Amino acid sequence: MTAPLLSLSGVSRHFGALKAVDDVTLDVPTGARHALIGPNGAGKSTLFKLVTGSMPVSAGTVSLAGTDVTGLPEHARARLGISQTLQHSSLFTTQTVEQNVLLAAQRRHGSRASLVPRRQAAARERVDGLLADVGLEHRRGSPVADLSHGERRQLEVAVALACEPRLLLLDEPAAGMSPAESARLVELVRALSETVTVVIVEHDLDVVFALARSVTVLHLGRVLLTGTPEQVRASDAVQEAYLGTGRESLFTDTAGPAALGVS
Amino acid sequence: MESIVADTAATGGRRGGGRRPSSLLRAVPAVVVLVLLVAAPFVLAPFATTVLGRILVFALFAVSLDLLVGVTGLPSLGHAAYFGVGAYTAGIVAIEVTSEGLVLVLVAGLAGAVAAAATGWLAVRSSGVFFLMLTLAVGEIVYQLTTTLDSVTGGSNGLYGIPAVRVGGTALTLAGYVYWFVLAVFVLGFTALWLVSRSPVGGALRGIRDNEPRMRSLGYSPFRYKYVAFVIAGAVAGVAGGLFAVQVRLVTPTEAGFTTGALALLAVILGGAGSLWGPVLGAAVVVLVRDALGPTLEGHGPLVLGIVFVLAVYLLPRGFAGLAGISAAVQRRRAASRRTP
């Protein structure tokens, strides 16, 4: 195998005495469907920020496809193919659904540096395709302000995909989605080409186990375990971490992928 | 069901992707306005024509500010600096070198762009209230320069004796001809800004206005885009300043001063930030109040403008464009219900 697409080595982030992310080392191979789980405050979202570069690391290195990107600013990393959806909806609220996706798509498919209007046929075509994929084609002219919460989450995914990422980071993409909407999301991510590597943070373990082929459990900023979904479910240490924060129901309620009802 | 969706879309006041048949219809008001503006000198008295010319000059300045305030979300309080730089440059070139109109407008625009490029990189690095203060400080420093560099600018007496503008070697002495020259440059300047705001870069600028962190995560470097917008706005403000020198033939430090910038902001807010055409109307109101109403108030026009300012902030959060947005939304709603079977 070639170098892993995403490689974290000793990555840490401290806020004063608090170690939000503590010495995380993790390799995510190309084409992986990798989930990050852990109790609240485990450092999952912080870790994402360290990967995207929206927050600098306190120590360690972040590499993308063998290249050290630790010193690159966020937008430069994005151009290398890192794309994300954020935990809290982060869209261009005064603009339409179509314009939101177009802003992401024109970077790859259009002429984003043009100072005169362009038709951007290729970019618009890609936008139409993505909106159809996430099920928002009937909303293309609506301003984001009019979308429901679930629809905004879908739009987030379309914007993230419009960047044509190599590495797609999904931070709780299914939060606030209806069961039908999250089923659609699972389907969409499953249908992505193997050239796209997906790392997902998600509280809805139905979604996690429906998508992920490998799982990393974070606890108090440290990696507790990395393994297959089966290994993770069987791990006593993981059970304990969740039990310790009163989240045992997450595991005991879940019967496994068979009971997911993902159609 | 479908029409409800379209309705909410329309009331948002922003239009979606190109709806080809209506885009021609939308050009009709612009053409009508243009025809009226061209015909104005035949109908209006020379004084009224001159006032209309002043409105156009100020409107171009306000529209350039709108590119920053409304489109990019950079509220500049010192934009008059670039207007003033353009005005002084055009005035000095007209006196010392040539009063050929095209040359004056070009050097004024260039001077505005250079000044904006030199100071903008500092301002654009900051954001929010910090940006407000920095632009204000930069603007005021330029203003002080215009008063202290007597040998170049004529100090507080101003730069006078600017010769009549020439086009193709012929001096334009009649108010109507000067007006047409101003109108032509205004149309060019406005069109340029309109194109920029409709371009992919314009889209990116709106993205930065709405959500700068997200733009960064999409791979855009906000600094570069904001800087480009700042320089373009400075260039057009410089052109507007050049037009001012051509039209008024006297440039005083007031032109570069805080009040000029504040009045342009008032025009933008009054007209509706981000719409580009709204600030043109706003500029008309401001100039009419200042030049037409001002003398009858014994020079206390600013009092009225101050009151208008306060009222506009409360009553017209989206300016005239916001008012028009409501009627446009009603029209689009009708059109939408016609399209849906």
Place this chain on the structure above:
Amino acid sequence: MIEWFDSNLVSILNGFAIGSLLFILAVGLSIVFGMMDVLNLAHGALFLVGAYLAWSLLSDGATWGGFLAALGIAALVGLLAGGVLSVMTEPLARRPILDQALLTLGVSLVVAEVLSIVYGNDALSVGAPPGLAESVSFLGRSYPAYRLALIGVGLVLAVVVYVVVERTSVGALVRASVADREMVSAMGIDNRKVKVAVLGIGSMLATVAGVLGAPVYGARPGLDDTILILALVVVVIGGLGSVKGAFVGAMVIGQVESLGRAVLPDLASFILFGTLALVLVLRPRGLFGPRKLAGT
């Protein structure tokens, strides 16, 4: 070196006097700004109100009674004006920061025009109170006593404000709210009351500075803009919401304005901008600015 110092002593002292005045102005602006995110562009107009107030009470002859009365009335007017501004900006709290700034700008236009209607467009000069009107000998130079007193007042006030902000519970609230706005409401403190208080005190400092500055600057139309800009530059250089920053910034700009103009009269504006640019290149948030990003 000593010779140079000696020949420029008056300019240096003037710089400190201007710096003292700027500190009083800027610290109010800075705290209002750092705590409430309100850029109060009426700050300069309030200064001018104080200056005209001083003229009204002192033009028939400068007395201590008149001077102290002017200070008292100015403080009262400032507090009231701050309260009014706070009420006026409240409906705009959720709108872009520009809207609040524009509102205060509109207010300052109205106030400045009303002042020029009442007092006319001439520059008015104001005498210093008796005992301070004369020049005294200082390090072998003759220097106006009032300006020395002004430097003293500025220093005393700087110490007082510093102690209040750094050592008292009220000060802790101020610092907390500069660092993190949310925290204050999370502590269960009514943000609106804090805003009224902060704007009231900030505005009071502006009007009082107007009275204190009147014997130096007099009162004239346009003074409000000049003073506002200098105070803004001080705040930008010093950093938002920082008392230390306001003090250092005020002293630096005071020297730039006085010594800079005396030594390099043609370049004074360049020096002002150059100082500003230099500080911001090296420290984008100002010398003592909080680590959080400025604005939003």
